[in-house]
Amino acid sequence: MFNRLKEKLKNWTKKVVESKEKPAKQKKEKLAKEIKVPIKFNIGMEQFQPDLEQIKEISEKKGEKEIPLGVFKRIKFKVSKVKISEKEFEVYAEELEMLLLENNVALEVTDKMIKELKEEIIGKEFLKKEIEQEIKDIFKNIIRKILIEPFNIIEKIKEKSLDQSKEPYIILFCGINGTGKTTTIAKIAEHLKKKNLSCVLAAADTFRAASIEQIKKHGEKLNIKVIAQDYGSDPAAVSFDAINYAKKNLINCVLIDTAGRMHTAKNLLKEIEKISKVSKPDLKIFVGESLTGNDIIEQVKSFDWAIGIDGIILTKADIDEKGGTALSVGEITKKPILYLGTGQEYNAIEPFDKEKFIKRLGL
Ligand SMILES: Nc1nc2c(ncn2[C@@H]2O[C@H](COP(=O)(O)OP(=O)(O)O)[C@@H](O)[C@H]2O)c(=O)[nH]1
Ligand SMILES: [Mg+2]
Structure with missing residues (x-):
């Protein structure tokens, strides 16, 4: 029951998330190579992702070519945030419109859903690891508002x-x-x-x-x-x-x-x-x-x-x-x-x- 819309919404959300993740990951990989620091490393059982930009800044200030191990003790582990611009949203909105229409959502309802999604998403800062869940939650609330509570x-x-x-x-x-x-x-x-x-x-x-x-x-x-x-x-x-x-x-x-x-x-x-x-x-x-x-x-x-x-x-x-x-x-x-x-x-x-x-x- 309703599997097609489920699948399509999942893929759409994934695409939006990936569009934010991929460029950030590429940039990180490039920087990691340049300063010869791993993107991730383990200390005991825990995995850390160092803030590479901060490491670079510290080592550059000290004029060091190689990154000394001591630097790791001083760095903070930054929480990365992302924003979706209006331009980015427009690209994905078109795709979303198609997938909703193809799955029996009427045009006027599709337009309303996209408008509300846009208002909620654009310019908002998302924690990178939470963006997928946040988009899902926005969808959830839009649908909750559309459907009237049934009586018994x-x-x-x-x-x-x-x-x-x-x-x-x-x-x-x-x-x-x-x-x-x-x-x-x-x-x-x-x-x-x-x-x-x-x-x-x-x-x-x-x-x-x-x-x-x-x-x-x-x-x-x-x-x-x-x-x-x-x-x-x-x-x-x-x-x-x-x-x-x-x-x-x-x-x-x-x-x-x-x-x-x-x-x-x-x-x-x-x-x-x-x-x-x-x-x-x-x-x-x-x-x-x-x-x-x-x-x-x-x-x-x-x-x-x-x-x-x-x-x-x-x-x-x-x-x-x-x-x-x-x-x-x-x-x-x-x-x-x-x-x-x-x-x-x-x-x-x-x-x-x-x-x-x-x-x-x-x-
Ligand atoms: N798969 C499925 N078939 C249904 C359902 N409800 C009705 N049907 C079938 O739809 C056909 C038409 O149903 P009917 O009650 O005669 O429709 P009516 O003309 O509106 O009275 C019948 O073959 C029903 O068995 C349902 O929820 N699921
Ligand atoms: Mg009948």
Whole structure:
């Protein structure tokens, strides 16, 4: 998962570090040769790197050709610091931009990341041995700011179940076809069951022939009630039925599955708007594929514009080597990613954890 972006970020950081190390090392080697002093030497178990410039200065003052051993006792061991200039940064920024774009980070997010990195890096003095870690830390903080802290759905459902009204917690799922809405609903239904929360599924994708069958099958396997009508029926009416069923039977949660013809189709957005108006969901979740790349931005913007989404689930993270989609949707919607879908089985879903995501990127 997300290995490509991890690898690329690692290589980029390494390159920046090496660009600072190589010239310094060459200069040192030249000087060491000139004054005939080793770059490193061992005293007992410890290794020392003498400050060659200082040694040269001392010996030159004394007019000595060979460096007497006594000099070593007087020298300090300098801590070397480096700075990255704006010019140097520009060279690497271009490369960074390419690698982020290639790994599904949207252009506006890429630009923002590079701008922030630039502000943090240029002109700052880094201890040479810490520069790699410092660049990683800067990346980490930028990503921490981009991703919104997710909330806990289970807690929210539990809170409402304790409410006097005994109303069910309603979750509406939207997103285009094939992204994994129905599968994700089944996964969440199972997850709720494990937490002793009851739920009912609304088969409000009445558009495709197989979709009602698909959700009914999940319901049978999981032993969870599915409320459905015929193909072509009004999805808002199906949702309404499911909510009424939940109210009557004191069920904690209603999960509404919807159709997802292309997000550009105006009637799809109108339809989801109507379902949303009728069912008044507590939570509206956009389901998108982690693999999608830039297209997901348009998708999520359309649904957000139509109904105002509260959170995001990214599916198929298990087969996504890039990883940039999470950053793109996070930054553009300012909505939290709640879960990652990590496979086709019911238990292949994990709560989105910002720090875990950052670790997966090797930072
Ligand atoms: N590898 C992988 N496949 C998934 C995941 N989520 C869903 N799928 C698969 O994606 C396909 C479409 O899923 P479906 O739930 O029918 O999508 P929908 O049209 O949005 O309802 C199915 O073959 C699912 O098994 C996931 O997290 N990882
Ligand atoms: Mg479906």
